[in-house]
Amino acid sequence: MNTMKNSTYKKILAGTVSAIMCLSAMPSGIGASAVDYQDVFEKDGYTYELWNQDSQGNASWTSSNGGLYECSWSGIKNVLFRAGKRWNNYLDWKSLGTVTVDYDVDYNPSGNSYLCIYGWTKNPNVEYYICDNHHDSWRPPGNGFTKKADVNLDNGTYELYQGEHSGPSIFADWDTFGQYWSIRKKEQRRTKGIITVTDHFAAWEKVGMKMGMLYEIALNVEGYGSSGKATVKKNDIEIGGEPKTEAPTEPPTEAKPNDDGSYFMNDFESSTDKWSGRGSAKVASSSDVAYSGSSSLAVTGRADNWNGASISLDPNIFVPGKSYSFSAAAYQKSGAPVDVKMTLQYSGGTGESYDEIALVSVPSGEWTDVSNTKYTIPSGASDMMLYFEAPDDLTDFYIDHFTAAVSGTPSPISGGGITTPTNSGKVILGDVNGDGVCNAFDVVAARQAIVNLMGGTSSLRYKDNADVDQNGSFEINDIVLISKYVLGQIKTFPQGEKPKTTAPVQQPAQPTVTTAAPVNNPGGQYADAKEYMAAVKSNFTASVPGNIGSASDKGKTQKVTYSSKKANRSKPLNVWLPPNYSESEKYPVLYMNHGVGGGEDDMLGDGWDIRQMASALIEAGEVRPFIIAFPQMYTDPASERGSITQEGMDHYDDFVYDLTESIMPYMAEHYSVAEGRENTAIAGFSMGGRESLYCGLMVPDKIGYICASSPAPGIFPCEDMFLNHRGSYNLEGKIMGDSDFKFPSGLDPYILMIGGGTNDFVVGTFPQQYHEKFEKNGVDHYWFSVQGAGHDASVGKPLFYNFMKNLFKA
Structure with a gap:
């Protein structure tokens, strides 16, 4: 283990932040620099202060009673917004008894920032922080600090750090003083508590971190070279009261590996798979070269040796003190051998530490194994990040087939690989990744293809090779057969039954014109939902008009974070604002949901064209301007991505609480939103389709329009190729059955649409089964069946187009 020499910047930054913050807490008689901006006042028993170094950029706030405030910042050097209690005559902190801060903050930083309790003590002179949240771009306190301990406080674990700094302070123009930090573990960060x-x-x-006489306790929002906004909704400072406690959260269960021993594998076929550039380096999925399949991760633009590619390690999977297998194929074409190093960066001991996992000399033009199959994560490590670098060279390099697995799992990488995608046109059964042979790589590629298809994307390039039972489609049975072949349990692939020619599935009645007129009901003139639904059915078109399908996005997309009450953590959200959005108008909202294992970015893709179609419909005057919110559905305190387990299904169902308790209030507070079920719609693909149906059934008083494309199974008890689904719970806490697929009197949806493809092997006939259950209960809706379509946008795009063009006319 060693401390990396390139961390100088963070060390300087830590000192700079400390020096600046010293100026912001000066008692009477000691002022900040003449060029700094300060706004200090007393209100309702709290001292409020805004301090902006050099008066740079934009920093503004508004205050309310009880230590509450709203603030925003951009283009600043360093800014602090805080409200709390001060004692200008100083006092012994023990004389106060128990001091608690019960807080709740909508915290939305973009760049270096943290949310903390902040203050000063005298004799010894100490600047202190109790940091509950910080932006991912930089984790305090930086280098030069000594880690003293881990402590369990406030329903979480904090790391305690101590250090010294010389700079301006509240005690003199220039002084040396201590800094104390309590930093909540990264995976436990929060915005309320x-x-x-x-x-x-x-x-x-x-x-041994001795406290002096106390000057200040304040709830502080700080930004450094960043932008953001925050709303302090609660800041109750109680002095001398009884200790307060929060309900404990259940510790996460240790993750189980896949059947092949892997926790995850990244093939970079269609994305960077959550890897990011380190330093100035850029990462991208590239078809220039590949070890297997058609793409690898290209690492370019390296301005320093330590620049490279990195990925965060989930502490629920990778436990300090335990051993794991890490492997990848590395490639470079500099013309000479180059060392490529795999390293673990983590917090612990004296701040950030770095531990070598593997170091290998990679010849030019050859794929090379970089692995350590029995690497032990240092005890006490937190905030873990694994990265690749070329420590002695600035050349670009490539990484492919990264695998994290249980300890002792052999590296699947062998020398050579393929440097360009191979596709001879010849069918090689089982060769899912197209490298010319059927081996363990194909098992992993096949498993990943299934997950991708369920999430709405496909990396299955060699479909004929993957269809080893030759029944006309790639299914779970093909994965089973490929696994048996690789393990030597079978010598050849059995030939399945060829698909039979069947009569075409009856399509819903379609209008004779290509594009029918949209529903025109701006005044809400329909007598009821049935009349509205009849008008929608009459103008449904099976395809998207060319001028709509090829339109450009003329709105504006913002990525924000909000505090999820159900998940007890911050969650991301993409918000699309329509062209010419104005705070003087009120806009209805469509919530657009992704597939299993996906996130808030998935439905932004060009294949769906959601924003483009919305722009064109609004611009043409066919629909009232509306906002689209793209959430991350999975609502689990311990993880951002779901798994295909019953527990995973329950956390997807918890989205209904996240939507109604956190997202909808956030939207109403931060955007000009028209509320009510007549102004609220929900739609989604696959798992997002399932949850759209579930949310619509659970809260029909809040959602008036529902659309589900290729909805995944599981609301009612059933079994598919992935799971024996228990079923979802209704409002009475009972498993949902056929009788639950209906709505209370007067709360039928204005629009209910369900779509599915006849060749969808991922969710099979479950979309049609949802349709049949609603039909059985007499619920008026539109069923869109697409002959020959699979689990993709060929169903969803026309369905979403028809849905959006008829929205918000009740």
């Missing part, structure tokens, strides 16, 4: 401030003081003293 109770901080028992005096418990942190006591924990510091217990490890």
Whole structure:
């Protein structure tokens, strides 16, 4: 283990932040620099302060009683917004008794920022922080600090750090003072909760971090070279009361590996698979070269040796003190051998530390194994990030087939690989990745293809090779057969039954014109939902008009974060604002949901063209301007991505609570939103389709328009190729059955659409089964069946087009 020499910038930054913050907390008689902006005032028993170094950029705030405020910043150097209690005559912190801060903040930073309790003590002179949240771009306190301990406080684990800094302070123009930090573990970051401030003081003293006479306790939002906004909704500072406690959260269960021993594998066929550039490096899925399949991860633009490609390691999977197998294929074409190094960066001990996992000399033009099959993660490690670098060279390089697995799992990488995609046109059964042979790589590629298809994307390039039972489609049975072949349990692939020619599935009645007129009901003139639905059916078209399908996005997309009450963590959200959005108007909202294993970015893709179609429809005057929110559905305190397990299904169903308790209030608070079921729509693909149906059934008083494309199974008890589904719970806490597929009197949806393809091997006939259950209960809706379509946008795009063009006319 060693401390990396390139961390100088962070060390300087830590000192700079500390020096600047010193100026912001000066008692009477000591002012900040003449060029700095300060706004200090007393209100309702709280001291409020805004401090902006050099008056740079834009920093603004508005205050309310009780220590509450809203703030925003951009283009700044360093800015602090805080409200709390101050004692200009200083006092012994123990004389206060128990001090708690019960807070709730909508915290939306973009760049270096943190949310913390902040203050100063005298004799010894100390600047302190209790940091509950920070942006991913930089984790305090940086280098030069000594880690003193891990402590369990406030329903979480905090790392305690101590250091010194010389710079301006509240005590003199220039001074040397201490800095104390309690930093909540990265995976436990939060934006609301109770901080028992005096418990942190006591924990510091217990490890030798002596506290002096207290000057300040304040809830602080800070930005450094960044932008963002925050709304402090609660800031209750209680002094001398009884200790407050929060309900404990259940510890996460240790993740189980896949059947092949892997926790995850990245093939980079269609994306960077959550890898990102380190330093100035850029990463991208590239078809220039590949070890297997058709693409690899290209790492370019490296301005320093430590620049490379990195990925965060989930602490629920990778446990400090335990061993794991990490492997990848590396390639470079500099013309000479280059060392490629795999390293673990983590927090622990004296700040950031770096541990070598593997170091290999990679010849030019040859794929080379870089692996350590029995690597032990250092005890006490947190905030873990694995990365690749070329420590002695600035050349571009490539990474492919990265695998993280249980300890002792052999590396699947062998020398050579393929440097360009191979596709001779010859069918090689089982060769899913197209490298000319059927081996363990194809098992992994096949498994990944199934997951991708369920999420709405496809990386299955060699479909004929993958269809080993030769029944006309790639299904779970093909994965089973490929696994048996690789393990030597079968010598040849059995030939399945060829698909039979069947009569075409009856299509819904379609209008004779290519594009029918949209529903025109701006005044809400329909007598009821049935009349509205009849008008929608009459103008449904099976295809998207050319001028709509080829339109450009003329709106604006913003990525924000909100505080999820159900998940007890911050979650991301993409918000699309229509062309000419104005705060003086009120806009209805469509919530657009992704497939299983996906996230808030999935439905933004060009294949769906959601924003483009919305822009064209609004511009043509066919629909009232509306906002689209693209959430991350999976609602689990411990993870951002779901798995195909019953527990995973339950966390997807929890989205209904996240939507109604957190997302909808956030939208109403931050955007000019028209509320009510007549102004609220929900739609989605695959798992997103399932959850759109489920949310519509659970909260019909809040959602008036529902659309489900290729909805996944599981709302009612059933079994598919992935799982024996227990079924979802209704409002009474009972498993949903056929009788639950209906709506209370007067709350039928204005629009209910369901679509599916006749050749969808991922969700099979479950979309049609949902249609049949609604039909059985007499629920008026539109069923869109597409002959020969699979699990993709060939169903969803025309369905979403028809849905959007008829929205918000009730």
